[in-house]
Amino acid sequence: MPNKETLLEWYRQMTLIRQFEEKCHALYWDKRITGVYMHLYSGHEAIGVGAVAALREDDHAITSYRDHGIALARGIDPKPLMAEMMGKKTGISGGKGGSMHLASREHNFWGGYAIVAGHLPLAAGIALESRYNDKDAVVLCLLGDGASNNGYFHEALNMSAIWDLPVIWLIENNGYGMGTAVHRVSGQPELHKKAVAYGMKDLGCVDGQQVLEVYEAVSEAVAYARERGPVMLEAVTYRYSGHGVSDRQYNTRLEDELRDWLENKDPNKLFCQYLQSKYKGIDEQLHQLDLAMHALVEEAVEYAESQPAPTYDDLFTNVYA
Amino acid sequence: MGQKNLPMREALRRALLEEMRRDEKIFVMGEEVGYWQGTHRVTRGFIDEFGEKRVRDTPISEMAIAGVAVGAAMAGLRPVAEMMTINFAFLAFDAIINHAAKIRYMFDGQFTVPLVIRAASGWGDQATASHSHTPEPIFAHFPGLYVGCPATPADAYGMLKASIRDDNPVLFTESIALYSRPGPVPDDEDYLVPIGKSDVKREGQHVTLVAYARGVDWALQAANDLAKEGIECEVVDLRWLRPLDLEPVYESFKKTNRCVVVEESLPHFSFGSEIAAQLQENAFDYMDAPIKRVTAADVPLPFAKEIELMALPNKDKVIQAVREVL
Ligand SMILES: Cc1ncc(C[n+]2csc(CCOP(=O)(O)OP(=O)(O)O)c2C)c(N)n1
Ligand SMILES: [Mg+2]
Numbered sequence: 001m002p003n004k005e006t007l008l009e010w011y012r013q014m015t016l017i018r019q020f021e022e023k024c025h026a027l028y029w030d031k032r033i034t035g036v037y038m039h040l041y042s043g044h045e046a047i048g049v050g051a052v053a054a055l056r057e058d059d060h061a062i063t064s065y066r067d068h069g070i071a072l073a074r075g076i077d078p079k080p081l082m083a084e085m086m087g088k089k090t091g092i093s094g095g096k097g098g099s100m101h102l103a104s105r106e107h108n109f110w111g112g113y114a115i116v117a118g119h120l121p122l123a124a125g126i127a128l129e130s131r132y133n134d135k136d137a138v139v140l141c142l143l144g145d146g147a148s149n150n151g152y153f154h155e156a157l158n159m160s161a162i163w164d165l166p167v168i169w170l171i172e173n174n175g176y177g178m179g180t181a182v183h184r185v186s187g188q189p190e191l192h193k194k195a196v197a198y199g200m201k202d203l204g205c206v207d208g209q210q211v212l213e214v215y216e217a218v219s220e221a222v223a224y225a226r227e228r229g230p231v232m233l234e235a236v237t238y239r240y241s242g243h244g245v246s247d248r249q250y251n252t253r254l255e256d257e258l259r260d261w262l263e264n265k266d267p268n269k270l271f272c273q274y275l276q277s278k279y280k281g282i283d284e285q286l287h288q289l290d291l292a293m294h295a296l297v298e299e300a301v302e303y304a305e306s307q308p309a310p311t312y313d314d315l316f317t318n319v320y321a
Numbered sequence: 322m323g324q325k326n327l328p329m330r331e332a333l334r335r336a337l338l339e340e341m342r343r344d345e346k347i348f349v350m351g352e353e354v355g356y357w358q359g360t361h362r363v364t365r366g367f368i369d370e371f372g373e374k375r376v377r378d379t380p381i382s383e384m385a386i387a388g389v390a391v392g393a394a395m396a397g398l399r400p401v402a403e404m405m406t407i408n409f410a411f412l413a414f415d416a417i418i419n420h421a422a423k424i425r426y427m428f429d430g431q432f433t434v435p436l437v438i439r440a441a442s443g444w445g446d447q448a449t450a451s452h453s454h455t456p457e458p459i460f461a462h463f464p465g466l467y468v469g470c471p472a473t474p475a476d477a478y479g480m481l482k483a484s485i486r487d488d489n490p491v492l493f494t495e496s497i498a499l500y501s502r503p504g505p506v507p508d509d510e511d512y513l514v515p516i517g518k519s520d521v522k523r524e525g526q527h528v529t530l531v532a533y534a535r536g537v538d539w540a541l542q543a544a545n546d547l548a549k550e551g552i553e554c555e556v557v558d559l560r561w562l563r564p565l566d567l568e569p570v571y572e573s574f575k576k577t578n579r580c581v582v583v584e585e586s587l588p589h590f591s592f593g594s595e596i597a598a599q600l601q602e603n604a605f606d607y608m609d610a611p612i613k614r615v616t617a618a619d620v621p622l623p624f625a626k627e628i629e630l631m632a633l634p635n636k637d638k639v640i641q642a643v644r645e646v647l
Contacts, residue, residue, distance in 0.1 A: 095624060096624055146380070146381045151412065178357060180378055309626075
């Protein structure tokens with residue numbers, strides 16, 4: 001069981017992610033962040049934080065375009081992340097990648113990828129390097145429910161299975177791929193069961209709104225992957241702001257469903273309540289963390305807005321090594 | 322004949338809707354084409370009118386979207402499959418190229434593939450490298466496939482109808498930047514733009530501008546500006562990259578002796594390369610200046626708006642190229 005300090009660190013991260021995402025949303029509608037694509041992590045916080053907490057520093061993480069939360073959970077400074085949202089030269093990807101393509105080599109965060117399921121084989125490849133060089137690092141690969149219906153999924157999972165690659169395939173099942181509900185497009189709606197087809201360890205399904213549950217399940221998955229090989233886990237969650245920021249109709253269509261998740265299953269609220277009941281008198285400490293994260297995000301915005309944009313020469317750098 | 326002023330998206334929607342009403346063999350399939358009403362709203366309202374049998378929401382399975390559509394077409398249906406954007410057609414490339422384009426030939430005519438694959442195409446709006454492709458010329462590389470790329474609502478309407486009625490596979494791309502652009506569309510349910518027929522969009526005697534899709538828009542904008550200084554550009558819209566109809570280009574070139582090719586795609590092994598090659602082969606004697614190409618910069622497209630715009634073609638780059646050949 002993680003100690004109080006660890007739990008508070010998780011609370012800090014979950015709060016930071018929520019504040020960061022809400023700020024991004026506001027900045028987008030304010031046109032201070034531009035572009036067509038930005039997919040927020042609000043609602044998923046317990047998965048990102050709980051799963052990344054189960055990793056060692058030398059373990060790896062890779063995800064889809066819904067990547068802000070994983071970047072923050074991996075400990076990347078919000079400043080270069082916010083600068084990336086605004087396409088600045090000092091952004092984490094030099095302003096070239098944008099919201100969907102955050103990565104930090106230094107943090108073993110191998111990036112967000114905008115082609116659905118395209119990052120799955122990459123995860124297997126990163127895991128292959130670990131086995132190849134007799135390391136015991138594992139790869140946490142987060143993917144959406146929708147990604148599990150793509151051809152990439154089948155090929156990457158099968159290859160990871162035959163070569164015993166240390167990958168944790170963690171499906172963030174938020175109920176939808178864009179506007180399409182899971183059961184309409186997946187013959188097997190219990191997504192974790194897809195592991196069975198590859199002879200892969202199926203660790204079942206957890207409540208993705210409970211950070212402790214996620215942490216425990218992913219810890220078990222990590223231990224298995226390190227020792228044996230690939231393993232699949234599903235975490236059930238919900239996305240709060242539609243598919244992407246420009247998708248305004250979704251939440252109005254499913255207002256009741258959204259309200260239920262916000263009121264009764266919000267991961268940050270649930271974890272806050274848990275901490276309050278476990279540690280009497282912790283409220284003030286939590287409140288201070290809230291304020292500190294608010295300030296951190298504001299600082300990141302200030303920093304990002306003060307940064308220079310890339311210039312013409314940058315257009316041509318890093319096309320090749 | 323009457324006409325209506327419609328944005329390209331609505332012209333496409335009507336074309337598809339009318340064809341589906343006309344022929345029950347036609348159905349649409351793709352990601353979010355049904356209940357979401359189409360990512361680009363081209364299939365808005367279809368699920369209500371035609372139901373789930375003919376408006377099929379698919380999983381995010383591009384390989385199967387294209388491949389299943391090929392099989393259904395071989396078996397006698399007339400699928401109109403949608404790739405949400407052309408970027409995802411890369412995942413379906415094999416089904417499109419090795420199967421849709423070649424099945425008729427490989428089996429010596431035993432099968433036909435009356436298939437249309439629609440895809441939104443183009444870059445801009447900071448969609449970033451993986452979501453910013455205009456790869457029509459790549460698809461046009463392969464015999465057996467037609468490639469249609471309308472630049473106006475009327476062409477979108479008539480070209481999509483012609484594609485659906487044809488018995489060959491057509492990759493049909495729709496420029497995202499042009500979806501909302503209005504233009505006159507004929508009030509005629511049988512209005513067809515013949516497959517493989519180019520169109521002169523503006524007449525002029527000084528320079529020939531050759532373009533397709535969004536490139537036509539940049540060419541016309543440049544032509545308007547240049548006309549104010551007495552430079553008259555002829556704008557030839559190829560409309561189809563396959564079959565390629567260069568007759569109007571040769572006709573024009575014989576008059577102007579100068580050519581600028583305008584495209585949204587990348588410069589290497591490009592549309593412009595092909596036009597330039599064919600012009601020098603077939604109209605060398607008429608050439609008074611090097612053929613210029615206005616393309617996107619030869620880089621993956623970055624996110625940052627400032628440099629993204631530098632990488633893209635625009636009216637001013639066309640004007641500059643015209644000045645260089647005059
Ligand atoms: C190969 C491919 N097809 C389609 C898309 C368009 N697209 C982007 S996200 C998305 C839905 C993905 O849903 P899911 O995997 O459940 O992830 P979520 O967005 O819910 O996190 C789609 C269809 C894409 N980016 N890549
Ligand atoms: Mg999903």
